[in-house]
Amino acid sequence: MTIQLKDVCYSYPDTPGKRVLNINSWAVAAGEQVFVHGPSGGGKSTLLNLLSGMLQADTGEVSVLGQRLDKISSRQRDRFRADHIGYIFQQFNLIPYLDAMDNIALAHQFAKENLSSSLKDDIKSLLSSFHIAPSDWQKPVANLSIGQQQRIAIARAMINKPELLIADEPTSSLDQDNRDHFMSELMAMVAEHNTTLLFVSHDMSLAKYFNRIDALAEINTAGAGH
Amino acid sequence: MFFRLAAKSLLNRKGSVVLTILAMSVSIFVLLGVEHIRTQTKESFNSTVSGVDLIVGARTGSLNLLLYSVFRIGSPTNNIDWETYQAIADNSRVAWAIPVSLGDSHKGYRVMGTSTDYFKHFSYGNKRQLDFTEGKPFSDLFDVVLGSEVARKLGYSLGDKIVLAHGLGKTSFSLHDDRPFKITGILATTGTPVDQTVHISLQGIEAIHIDWQQGVKMPGSTITTDQLESLALQPKTITAFMLGLNSRMATFRVQRNINNYRKEPLSAILPGVALSELWQMMGLMENTLRLISGLILMAALLGLSAMMLASIREREHEIHLLRVIGASPVFLFLIIEMEALLISLLSILLAVSGLYLSLGLSSDFLAANFSLHMGRSLLSGNKLFFVLLIIGATIIAAALPSFFAYKNARLSR
Structure with a gap:
């Protein structure tokens, strides 16, 4: 299993009485592409932060790629995230003043094997596969279109060849054309690398791309969400 | 990449960074200038006469x-x-x-x-x-x-x-x-x-x-x-x-x-005794000058700290993104320290260059009017100590914003 949650509960420290997540059992197998949908404030981001090790569950077992995240230190979780998990957000995926090359290289910086001699070639190859023109590689990403930025974000998320890719509403700031383009490139990339994809969105029209669809409300039994 | 990230982050905030560098440069210029004139005056006076009993x-x-x-x-x-x-x-x-x-x-x-x-x-x-x-x-x-x-x-x-x-x-x-x-x-x-x-x-x-x-x-x-x-x-x-x-x-x-x-x-x-009396008399003025230049430097460092602190608030998304790609809170602490150090080093470079230029331009005037012969070795002896002190003070001044970045990184979600 890539993801395995058991009796996981979480409340934010500033509102300890208000449980955001309460998951009895939930699992995702290796290579699965899972679409999780749910309304805003349903605990989607909290779930993703628990899976990436940014947050630590109050109780229960959070296992990702066989590693119990609730059993390791914050520093170990940071390293685990860098090595094994790719992440794409709705926006602010890139550091705006760095160019595409540097943004991707920065993600590689924190991974275990960051001494790759062919890093530049890998980045160029990734950018080319996402149809980013070489003339745009050295520009600060703030000067590129939103569609280009989201494609670079996939490249950034994939540079360390993660086993798990988490996408948090990555298409919500894109128009129809860019969204379709983004989705086909993303799905092709995860298929090529046999990456487990956890895609969270409230846009049900995207469900067609996935072989498994889960409603967050069914996973998370906590009444109130974040 | 660490250095590159810090440098590009500063370049992205050119306006406030340039103003901070200018404020720091002026204060370092005053501090090193006062120290240089003080030591050179002493050296110049002490070397004027020797062997006379x-x-x-x-x-x-x-x-x-x-x-x-x-x-x-x-x-x-x-x-x-x-x-x-x-x-x-x-x-x-x-x-x-x-x-x-x-x-x-x-x-x-x-x-x-x-x-x-x-x-x-x-x-x-x-x-x-x-x-x-x-x-x-x-x-x-x-x-x-x-x-x-x-x-x-x-x-x-x-x-x-x-x-x-x-x-x-x-x-x-x-x-x-x-x-x-x-x-x-x-x-x-x-x-x-x-x-x-x-x-x-x-x-x-x-x-x-x-x-x-x-x-x-x-x-x-x-x-x-x-x-x-x-x-x-x-x-x-x-x-x-x-x-x-x-x-x-x-x-x-x-x-x-x-x-x-x-x-x-x-x-x-006895020339040596009379010179000692002179330095004793000048001691109070020397200390006052040192205190004033120290306070000017402190004001500039507080400005640096305030600028860095304001930037942390503007960079919440950046901090979150860095955390998600695996940066530890310590990395974020260090990156803010590095940015402050880069500002400080640039200011020192600017101040020392300015001081060299000023001494070059004013050496004839100082020699003719005050019999002061200024050496050009600015980074020797206690001036090097002052430069190290400025670097140390920068690290301390940047500790607060760096700590805020560290704290934000820990709470980032």
Whole structure:
């Protein structure tokens, strides 16, 4: 299993009485592409932060790629995230003043094997596969279109060849054309690398791309969400 | 990548960063400038005279005597009789004596009447004797030896004739223009007031004043230069004199004897002791200057801290993104520290360059007006310590914003 949650509960420290997540059992197998949908404030981001090790569950077992995240230190979780998990957000995926090359290289910086001699070639190859023109590689990403930025974000998320890719509403700031383009490139990339994809969105029209669809409300039994 | 990220982040905030760098540069410029001038002044004063055991003048304060006799600053209170000078110079404990007669000038540079012993015995710095770049000591009545700066600034060379002025003003209407002096020697640069001095013989001083009364030239003089040279031009008075003793052990005894000299009220001072008194007096001012420059630096560092703190608030998304791709809170702490250090290092570079430039532009002015010869080695000794102190203070000043970045990173979600 890539993801395995058991009796996981979480409340934010500033509102300890208000449980955001309460998951009895939930699992995702290796290579699965899972679409999780749910309304805003349903605990989607909290779930993703628990899976990436940014947050630590109050109780229960959070296992990702066989590693119990609730059993390791914050520093170990940071390293685990860098090595094994790719992440794409709705926006602010890139550091705006760095160019595409540097943004991707920065993600590689924190991974275990960051001494790759062919890093530049890998980045160029990734950018080319996402149809980013070489003339745009050295520009600060703030000067590129939103569609280009989201494609670079996939490249950034994939540079360390993660086993798990988490996408948090990555298409919500894109128009129809860019969204379709983004989705086909993303799905092709995860298929090529046999990456487990956890895609969270409230846009049900995207469900067609996935072989498994889960409603967050069914996973998370906590009444109130974040 | 760490350095690149910090540098590009600063470039992205050019406006506030440039202003912070300017504020820091000005404060570092003031701090290093004050320190440099302070140490160079001390060094310059300390190296002006060496090997002189006692300086003797008319009864006055030791600082006043030191300043007018050695540094050509201020004016003597009275003169000393020639007989007194001779009596003391003939003392068996005295190895050599250099008479000093002041009061005239040439285009703002002071004229010093002395004997040829001056070129033999006067030393500066680490007991370095005076050297000639051209020519030799004066031997004739109207021979003159110039300090290096006088020759350079006024464009004089050997054989040129110059006219001395009565009094010390830069522009004088009382000129000894009937008795011009011929340049026979130019001294090598010493970095002391010697460079700004015009040296003539005591007899030369007497000769140009032979028809003068109360500072005014009497009309109708008929004495020719040839007649003057045949006269025994013994000075009646001199301004001060320097003594070298046969034995250092006798210094205090000779000093006491001179201070108790019955025929004339005299003051004998040890140059080193008088200089120590001067530094003691200047200590309070030095500390005040240091305190002010330290406070200016502190204000600039607080500005840096405030700028960095404001940037943390603007960079919440960036911090979150860095955390998601695996950056630890410690990395974020260090990146803010690195940004602050880059600002500090750039400011130091700018301040030191500015200081070099300022010293280059003002060195002639400082030498001519204050007899201060500024060295260019800005990053030596305690100035290097100050640079390290600034770097240390920057790390401390950046600790608060860095800690905020660290805290934000820990709470990032």
